[in-house]
Amino acid sequence: xxxxxxxxxxxxxxxxxxxxxxxxxxxxxxxxxxxxxxxxxxxxxxxxxxxxxxxxxxxxxxxxxxxxxxxxxxxxxxxxxxxxxxxxxxxxxxxxxxxxxxxxxxxxxxxxxxxxxxxxxxxxxxxxxxxxxxxxxxxxxxxxxxxxxxxxxxxxxxxxxxxxxxxxxxxxxxxxxxxxxxxxxxxxxxxxxxxxxxxxxxxxxxxxxxxxxxxxxxxxxxxxxxxxxxxxxxxxxxxxxxxxxxxxxxxxxxxxxxxxxxxxxxxxxxxxxxxxxxxxxxxxxxxxxxxxxxxxxxxxxxxxxxxxxxxxxxxxxxxxxxxxxxxxxxxxxxxxxxxxxxxxxxxxxxxxxx
Amino acid sequence: xxxxxxxxxxxxxxxxxxxxxxxxxxxxxxxxxxxxxxxxxxxxxxxxxxxxxxxxxxxxxxxxxxxxxxxxxxxxxxxxxxxxxxxxxxxxxxxxxxxxxxxxxxxxxxxxxxxxxxxxxxxxxxxxxxxxxxxxxxxxxxxxxxxxxxxxxxxxxxxxxxxxxxxxxxxxxxxxxxxxxxxxxxxxxxxxxxxxxxxxxxxxxxxxxxxxxxxxxxxxxxxxxxxxxxxxxxxxxxxxxxxxxxxxxxxxxxxxxxxxxxxxxxxxxxxxxxxxxxxxxxxxxxxxxxxxxxxxxxxxxxxxxxxxxxxxxxxxxxx
Numbered sequence: 214x215x216x217x218x219x220x221x222x223x224x225x226x227x228x229x230x231x232x233x234x235x236x237x238x239x240x241x242x243x244x245x246x247x248x249x250x251x252x253x254x255x256x257x258x259x260x261x262x263x264x265x266x267x268x269x270x271x272x273x274x275x276x277x278x279x280x281x282x283x284x285x286x287x288x289x290x291x292x293x294x295x296x297x298x299x300x301x302x303x304x305x306x307x308x309x310x311x312x313x314x315x316x317x318x319x320x321x322x323x324x325x326x327x328x329x330x331x332x333x334x335x336x337x338x339x340x341x342x343x344x345x346x347x348x349x350x351x352x353x354x355x356x357x358x359x360x361x362x363x364x365x366x367x368x369x370x371x372x373x374x375x376x377x378x379x380x381x382x383x384x385x386x387x388x389x390x391x392x393x394x395x396x397x398x399x400x401x402x403x404x405x406x407x408x409x410x411x412x413x414x415x416x417x418x419x420x421x422x423x424x425x426x427x428x429x430x431x432x433x434x435x436x437x438x439x440x441x442x443x444x445x446x447x448x449x450x451x452x453x454x455x456x457x458x459x460x461x462x463x464x465x466x467x468x469x470x471x472x473x474x475x476x477x478x479x480x481x482x483x484x485x486x487x488x489x490x491x492x493x494x495x496x497x498x499x500x501x502x503x504x505x506x507x508x509x510x511x512x513x514x515x516x517x518x519x520x521x522x523x524x525x526x527x528x529x530x531x532x533x534x535x536x537x538x539x540x541x542x543x544x545x546x547x548x549x550x551x552x553x554x555x556x557x558x559x560x561x562x563x564x565x566x567x
Numbered sequence: 568x569x570x571x572x573x574x575x576x577x578x579x580x581x582x583x584x585x586x587x588x589x590x591x592x593x594x595x596x597x598x599x600x601x602x603x604x605x606x607x608x609x610x611x612x613x614x615x616x617x618x619x620x621x622x623x624x625x626x627x628x629x630x631x632x633x634x635x636x637x638x639x640x641x642x643x644x645x646x647x648x649x650x651x652x653x654x655x656x657x658x659x660x661x662x663x664x665x666x667x668x669x670x671x672x673x674x675x676x677x678x679x680x681x682x683x684x685x686x687x688x689x690x691x692x693x694x695x696x697x698x699x700x701x702x703x704x705x706x707x708x709x710x711x712x713x714x715x716x717x718x719x720x721x722x723x724x725x726x727x728x729x730x731x732x733x734x735x736x737x738x739x740x741x742x743x744x745x746x747x748x749x750x751x752x753x754x755x756x757x758x759x760x761x762x763x764x765x766x767x768x769x770x771x772x773x774x775x776x777x778x779x780x781x782x783x784x785x786x787x788x789x790x791x792x793x794x795x796x797x798x799x800x801x802x803x804x805x806x807x808x809x810x811x812x813x814x815x816x817x818x819x820x821x822x823x824x825x826x827x828x829x830x831x832x833x834x835x836x837x838x839x840x841x842x843x844x845x846x847x848x849x850x851x852x853x854x855x856x857x858x859x860x861x862x863x864x865x866x867x868x869x870x871x872x873x874x875x876x877x878x879x880x881x882x883x884x885x886x
Contacts (some may be wrong), residue, residue, distance in 0.1 A: 286777075286778050290774075316780075317780045317781070317782055318780065319780070320778055321779040325779070328775055330771060333770065333771040333772065334772055334775045335772055336776065336790050337868075338793050338868055339789075339793070344775075347781055348779035351779070351780050351782070352780060383869070383870050384873070394775070397775065397779060398778075400779075
C-alpha cells in the first residue's frame with residue numbers, strides 16, 4: 214500500500230519516460246464516422262499507467278471509456294471507427310503505427326483485454342480450453358498439447374476445475390464464463406491488462422468474487438491494470454488512481470484518495486451525489502440534471518457546461534486544465550478563480566478498501 | 568441420437584405413402600395411359616381391351632394403388648410397364664450417373680460460393696460486395712435450361728471444347744452439366760454465406776479472438792467460419808437434395824442418363840410403375856440427405872449436440 218501511494222504522489226500526468234511506464238496514451242482522438250455525422254467518442258485523452266498500478270477509468274455510458282480501451286489494442290472497429298490522432302505506447306512501442314503482424318504479437322502478449330459481456334465474448338463452438346490455449350499457442354510457441362495443459366492450469370487459477378477445459382461455453386454459468394474470459398486475458402501473463410466493465414454483467418456476489426480474484430491475480434503477476442467501469446464501488450475496491458471521463462475527455466484525474474475525498478470537477482461531485490448514502494437514509498439522491506451532450510454535436514467549450522450548476526458564460530467557450538497538489542488535475546475553467554471550490558457536502562461518506 | 572435417427576427414418580413412411588399416392592393420382596388425371604404408348608396401329612379393339620385388363624386399367628385407380636403398395640411393402644418396386652425391366656434395377660443403373668453429376672455440382676458450387684460469400688461479407692457495402700449480389704441474383708433468376716443451352720452453344724457448338732451431351736467422354740462430358748447445375752447453388756449459398764458471415768463478423772467473440780493476438784486469417788477461418796457454416800450447411804444440403812431430385816432439367820438438356828431423365832422418359836410413356844418407383848426412391852434420397860445434414864449439425868455445433876445427448880439422458884432417467 215505504501216509503495217503504491219508513493220508512486221501516486223510522484224506521478225504527474227504525461228510523465229517522463231522510464232521503465233515503469235507500461236502504457237502511455239497521448240492526445241488520443243477516436244471518431245466514429247457514420248453516414249452524414251461523426252460521433253466524437255474520444256477527444257484528446259492522456260493517460261499513463263505504471264507497473265503495478267491500477268487505474269480506474271470512470272464515466273457514464275457513451276463517455277468513450279470502451280473506445281479508449283479498444284484503441285490500446287488498436288481494435289476499434291473500422292469502419293466506422295477511426296483513430297484520428299494520438300500515440301499509444303505499450304511497453305515503449307506505438308501500437309498505432311504497427312503492422313497487423315506486429316499487432317498480433319503484442320495483443321494478448323504485452324496487453325490483453327477482459328471484455329464486458331461474457332455471454333457473447335466466447336466462441337460458442339470452441340471448447341473453453343481451446344480458447345484459452347489459442348493465445349498460449351501463438352505467443353509462447355508451445356505445442357498443442359502443452360498449450361492445452363497450460364490452459365487447464367489457467368482455468369484452475371481462476372477457480373474452475375481443470376477437467377472442465379473440454380466443455381463448451383454454453384455449459385458454463387455467467388460468472389464462470391467471465392472467469393474464462395479473464396483466464397483468456399491472463400493466459401500469457403500480459404504486462405498491461407485492460408478490463409472493460411468486467412463485472413457489469415454479473416450479480417453482486419459474483420462481482421465481489423471476481424474483483425477479489427482479479428486483484429489477487431494482478432498482485433501475483435505484477436501487471437498494470439486499467440479498470441474501465443461506471444461503478445464507483447468497484448473503483449473504491451480495486452483502484453489506486455482514478456480518471457473520470459466525460460464526453461470523450463478526462464475531466465478529473467488523481468489518486469483514489471484525492472478524487473474520492475476531494476473531488477474537484479462538478480461532474481465528479483454529481484456522480485457522488487447520485488449515489489445512495491447507506492449511513493444516512495434521509496439524504497435524497499441528487500441526480501445530475503440533463504443528459505450527456507450529443508456526441509455528434511459537442512460544444513466548443515466545456516461539454517458539461519449545460520448541466521453544471523457552477524457554469525459561467527466563459528465555460529461555453531473554453532475549458533482549461535488545472536493541477537492541484539502535483540498530481541490531481543481537473544478540466545474546469547472555474548478554477549481560474551483561486552477562490553472557487555465545489556460544495557463538499559457529503560463528508561460523512563467514507564471510502565475504504567477492504 | 569440413435570432414437571432421433573430412427574424417428575426421422577420412420578417419418579419416411581408417411582412421406583412415401585403421400586408421394587406415391589400423388590404420383591398415382593396425377594398419372595390418372597393425365598390424358599393417355601401406358602396402353603396408348605405401347606399399342607400399335609394394327610391392334611384390334613379386343614387386343615387393346617386385353618392390354619387394358621393386363622394393366623388393371625379397367626379397375627379403379629385405388630385398386631391399382633393398393634396393389635402397388637402391397638408389393639412395395641414387400642420390397643418390390645415392380646417392373647416397368649413398357650420395358651418389363653425391374654424398376655429397382657433400372658433405377659440403380661441410372662443412380663450413379665446422377666450422383667456423380669450432383670456431387671460434382673456440389674463440389675464446384677461449395678468451392679466457389681463459400682469463398683465468394685466470405686469475400687463479399689468482408690467488403691460489405693463496397694463495389695465487390697454489390698458485384699457478388701448482382702451475380703447471385705442473376706444466377707438465381709436465370710432459368711437452368713436456358714443457361715444449359717447457352718453453355719452448350721458456346722463451349723460445345725462454337726468452341727468444341729466439350730461434348731454436346733451424354734456421359735461417354737468421362738470427365739470432359741461432366742464439366743458443362745456440373746457447371747450448369749452448380750450455378751443456382753452458387754448463387755444461393757454465396758448469399759447465405761455472405762449474410763451469415765456478416766452476422767458473425769460483428770460478433771464479440773471475434774474481437775476476443777483478435778485481442779488474443781490470433782492471426783486474422785485464423786480469426787476468419789476458424790472463429791468466423793466455424794460459426795457461420797452451420798446455416799450454410801443447410802443451404803448446401805438443400806442444394807444437394809435439389810440437385811438429386813431436380814436433375815430432370817439438366818439431365819434432359821445435356822442428355823445425361825441419370826434418374827431425372829429416366830423419370831421424364833417414364834412419364835412420356837405413361838409408365839406408372841416406373842414413374843412412381845423413381846419418385847419414391849428420389850424422395851427417400853431427399854429425406855436421407857436432409858437427415859445427414861441435420862446430423863452434421865450436431866458435429867458443427869456443440870449446442871445442438873448437447874440437445875441430442877440431453878434428450879437421451881432424460882429418457883434414461885425416466886425409464
